[in-house]
Amino acid sequence: xxxxxxxxxxxxxxxxxxxxxxxxxxxxxxxxxxxxxxxxxxxxxxxxxxxxxxxxxxxxxxxxxxxxxxxxxxxxxxxxxxxxxxxxxxxxxxxxxxxxxxxxxxxxxxxxxxxxxxxxxxxxxxxxxxxxxxxxxxxxxxxxxxxxxxxxxxxxxxxxxxxxxxxxxxxxxxxxxxxxxxxxxxxxxxxxxxxxxxxxxxxxxxxxxxxxxxxxxxxxxxxxxxxxxxxxxxxxxxxxxxxxxxxxxxxxxxxxxx
Numbered sequence: 001x002x003x004x005x006x007x008x009x010x011x012x013x014x015x016x017x018x019x020x021x022x023x024x025x026x027x028x029x030x031x032x033x034x035x036x037x038x039x040x041x042x043x044x045x046x047x048x049x050x051x052x053x054x055x056x057x058x059x060x061x062x063x064x065x066x067x068x069x070x071x072x073x074x075x076x077x078x079x080x081x082x083x084x085x086x087x088x089x090x091x092x093x094x095x096x097x098x099x100x101x102x103x104x105x106x107x108x109x110x111x112x113x114x115x116x117x118x119x120x121x122x123x124x125x126x127x128x129x130x131x132x133x134x135x136x137x138x139x140x141x142x143x144x145x146x147x148x149x150x151x152x153x154x155x156x157x158x159x160x161x162x163x164x165x166x167x168x169x170x171x172x173x174x175x176x177x178x179x180x181x182x183x184x185x186x187x188x189x190x191x192x193x194x195x196x197x198x199x200x201x202x203x204x205x206x207x208x209x210x211x212x213x214x215x216x217x218x219x220x221x222x223x224x225x226x227x228x229x230x231x232x233x234x235x236x237x238x239x240x241x242x243x244x245x246x247x248x249x250x251x252x253x254x255x256x257x258x
Contacts, residue, residue: 051078054074057092057095057119059171060168064111064114065108066175073099073104076102077098089122110183114164117168121191124192125198128153129154130192131250133250138249141254147219147253148214148252149214149249150252151249157188157203157211164183166181186205187202188208194247201242206231207239210224219255
């Protein structure tokens with residue numbers, strides 16, 4: 001048997017709850033354990049490591065579900081989607097979608113969105129430290145509406161029909177305390193990194209729409225026009241001041257440069 005085939009066989013038996021007897025003749029255990037006992041230990045260790053990786057990425061989901069339910073959900077997910085990543089922190093990107101498809105989401109409607117928020121938070125946290133444009137430079141360049149903004153990479157916009165950020169903030173409290181959170185309220189969130197710290201800021205829906213348009217490459221005029229009747233000049237000024245203070249603007253470019 002080729003080395004690649006042995007490696008594939010070894011991995012298959014680690015992922016399986018029990019070793020396949022038909023393949024045991026090709027493998028020999030080290031030490032005093034039987035091959036089946038060795039694979040059971042490998043299997044339990046593999047599940048435990050990936051479960052802890054998921055718990056590290058999704059602490060609020062674990063808090064809401066409780067240890068037993070969360071561990072069982074992780075077991076089903078790991079068996080359905082084994083890790084192919086060398087870095088354990090990269091594992092679990094599809095966990096929110098998996099939650100959406102399971103019965104866990106039926107009784108707790110905000111759970112998939114909470115998981116999506118936690119994955120985005122982790123991605124922003126692991127992004128490189130941003131180098132935003134100085135506020136003074138931005139102010140000098142904002143002499144015309146016909147400019148575009150390039151945002152830092154360590155920034156994401158998130159919208160949900162549920163108050164997932166409020167739930168997430170309670171994740172270190174006693175289990176099931178999420179029932180005391182008024183979570184049935186829509187939220188628009190700006191998740192960004194400033195220096196070494198990840199910050200989360202709640203936005204008005206119109207602010208999120210404008211910021212999303214700017215992130216998508218719209219000019220300031222194009223982003224503001226649909227909201228001309230709903231935003232006062234003062235509110236617009238406050239929005240741009242918030243963006244500059246948050247340090248999410250990496251560059252400002254005139255349309256003529258395109």
